[in-house]
Amino acid sequence: MPEGHTIHRLAQDYAAAFLGTTPHVTSPQGKFSDAAELLTGSELTRTEAHGKHLFLGFRAADWIHIHLGLFGKVNFGDAPAPPPTDTVRLRLANSTAYVDLRGPTTCALITPTEKQAIHDRLGPDPLRADDDADPHLAYRRISRSRTTIAALLMDQKVIAGVGNVYRAEVLFRHRIDPYRAGKDITPAQWDAIWTDLVELMREGVRNNRIDTVRPEHTPEAMGRPPRVDDHGGEVYVYRRANLPCHICGGEIRTADLAARNLFWCPDCQTP
């Protein structure tokens, strides 16, 4: 379930359970065994997220860099940890808690220099808005690009942390057709999108799920049944192909864009 909000939440959760402790580090699946051995006995001193990248800082040995990709999952539990299944890439366990990582695209030990290189190739992250994120850096690229805004929002060099759900939802909330070119997004529109993403994604971190529907459009307010979907949140268009738009009642459309599913309401969102 990995968009940026998930990763920032994980940074918090790893910290809550393990910061200041020296967890036992293992890799039951094997692919991280050498590094796990190096790290056992070292204190977890920092956790950090930038976009969809998670960094766990250990006193002894630099950083663990984690990227969940499309399938990666993390599962926390209370000690004592049960025997791990053979797909667990990384387990941390201390006297009170354990956490298992499965299916990540990346789980690697990196140096501060390598970590910096990752930051350098990522765009501003709305969830770092109080720290180092500068939305104008994103707009500089967007305003010069003939690429669609839908593709630009998914480009982590442009803006870090937005995925397929936030992409679809924020474009709906701002009534922007996903195929509009980046250069046709005005500064005011970009400011509004960025501000909205900061708020939506912060709420995503708090609730650990994506909700984008405004109070006046909630199922209760509109007298419709609550959404039932395994991704958990209440949304306007994501995975709602062929269903009626919450606002205009028209049919939500779907299409392939750069090998991802795009969803939008052609009536509410203008070219």
Add this chain to the structure above:
DNA sequence: GCCCAATGTCGAC
């Protein structure tokens, strides 16, 4: 059991 899809990214052609 098999087949498919899924909130992601990279590299080869």
Add this chain to the structure above:
DNA sequence: TCGACCTTGGGCA
């Protein structure tokens, strides 16, 4: 533009 990679869960036989 396409396949590869990583894993799980749901639908269907």
